[in-house]
Amino acid sequence: MKRILVTGGAGFIGSHLCERLIKEGNDVICLDNYFTGSKNNILHLLDSPFFEIVRHDVTTPYFAEVDEIYNLACPASPIHYQYNPIKTVKTSVMGAINMLGLAKRVNAKILQASTSEVYGDPQVHPQTEDYWGHVNPIGERSCYDEGKRCAETLFVNYHQQNDVLIKIIRIFNTYGPNMHPNDGRVVSNFIVQALSGKDITIYGTGNQTRSFQYVDDLINAMLLMMQTDDSFLGPVNIGNPDEFSILELATFVLKLTNSSSKIIFKPLPQDDPTQRKPDISLAQEKLNNWKPEIKLEVGLIKTIEYFSKTL
Numbered sequence: 439m440k441r442i443l444v445t446g447g448a449g450f451i452g453s454h455l456c457e458r459l460i461k462e463g464n465d466v467i468c469l470d471n472y473f474t475g476s477k478n479n480i481l482h483l484l485d486s487p488f489f490e491i492v493r494h495d496v497t498t499p500y501f502a503e504v505d506e507i508y509n510l511a512c513p514a515s516p517i518h519y520q521y522n523p524i525k526t527v528k529t530s531v532m533g534a535i536n537m538l539g540l541a542k543r544v545n546a547k548i549l550q551a552s553t554s555e556v557y558g559d560p561q562v563h564p565q566t567e568d569y570w571g572h573v574n575p576i577g578e579r580s581c582y583d584e585g586k587r588c589a590e591t592l593f594v595n596y597h598q599q600n601d602v603l604i605k606i607i608r609i610f611n612t613y614g615p616n617m618h619p620n621d622g623r624v625v626s627n628f629i630v631q632a633l634s635g636k637d638i639t640i641y642g643t644g645n646q647t648r649s650f651q652y653v654d655d656l657i658n659a660m661l662l663m664m665q666t667d668d669s670f671l672g673p674v675n676i677g678n679p680d681e682f683s684i685l686e687l688a689t690f691v692l693k694l695t696n697s698s699s700k701i702i703f704k705p706l707p708q709d710d711p712t713q714r715k716p717d718i719s720l721a722q723e724k725l726n727n728w729k730p731e732i733k734l735e736v737g738l739i740k741t742i743e744y745f746s747k748t749l
């Protein structure tokens with residue numbers, strides 16, 4: 439039985455990861471400060487004697503004897519990571535230092551949940567891992583983008599200097615059940631708006647694109663990545679390459695919810711990336727031919743079902 443620490447375990451992705459790790463027979467510690475996560479996401483796991491939760495902030499050190507660490511702690515939605523940008527940088531950077539320090543001390547393997555945001559507003563399309571990105575270092579998104587970039591640097595430095603076993607994945611837009619209704623990201627916003635008869639808020643023209651991955655596909659990739667050969671560190675893109683405009687997404691959500699909500703247009707936030715789509719050839723090569731299985735329509739239906747029950 440492996441002892442596994444999941445930071446940010448009460449969040450959207452973290453809660454799915456904890457559930458899956460327990461199902462696979464591991465002993466799981468879920469660490470969270472509940473900034474954007476919720477105990478409701480993990481309540482159902484508390485019956486298991488192999489699941490424990492710890493209220494802790496990754497900006498201060500934490501110690502536990504574990505074999506593996508998944509480092510997810512960090513607000514991921516623009517409205518939440520911009521709420522206290524200094525704290526976002528601290529969470530990414532000091533959180534990475536503290537978790538890497540722990541990994542070094544107890545000889546644990548550690549996986550970093552990095553992001554497609556390291557590519558900024560990309561000038562290469564689709565994005566490959568060797569693209570260095572196009573990030574504004576002083577813009578509204580920089581606390582998150584640069585924090586995550588620095589965390590990648592720290593991971594590689596701890597590997598080179600201290601032989602820590604590291605894995606880096608760059609996650610592209612992921613959605614599914616357990617997203618907070620006020621999360622602010624586009625899929626949950628549109629579904630919540632459509633279900634409650636409110637206007638659907640498109641920022642800008644809606645011609646900007648994203649590629650949406652259902653959470654189960656990501657969790658499969660995270661487990662496969664942790665099991666790859668020690669010599670493969672990443673970074674590796676994990677996402678669904680099916681690309682949609684935000685306007686297409688809005689139309690899709692309206693159709694699937696059978697909603698009569700109106701679409702309205704609001705100003706585009708600063709530095710909002712124009713297009714985003716992962717090249718996943720490296721993931722397919724290194725992760726046993728992994729590829730996303732859940733089409734947008736199927737994933738949206740599952741997510742709509744979840745929000746219909748919880749709202």
Ligand code: NAD
Pocket residue numbers: 445446447448449450451452469470471472473474475476494495496497509510511512513514515529533551552553554608609610611612613
């Ligand atoms: P989320 O906001 O639902 O989860 C983040 C979790 O981290 C929350 O439970 C929050 O309370 C916790 N947290 C935040 N700051 C903390 C701190 N200082 N100490 C301890 N816990 C803290 O977001 P998510 O979508 O589940 O994202 C999880 C991870 O995946 C993040 O690191 C995010 O950057 C990364 N990621 C997500 C996406 C996506 O589309 N969902 C895309 C790229 C990267």
Ligand code: UDP
Pocket residue numbers: 515516611622623624625627628639640641642646648684706707710711
């Ligand atoms: N967006 C939108 N309406 C919303 C929320 C987001 O039009 O209510 C847009 C946003 O401007 C961006 C895209 O949807 O172009 C994805 O936004 P999200 O915050 O989900 O993720 P990110 O921009 O970090 O990829």
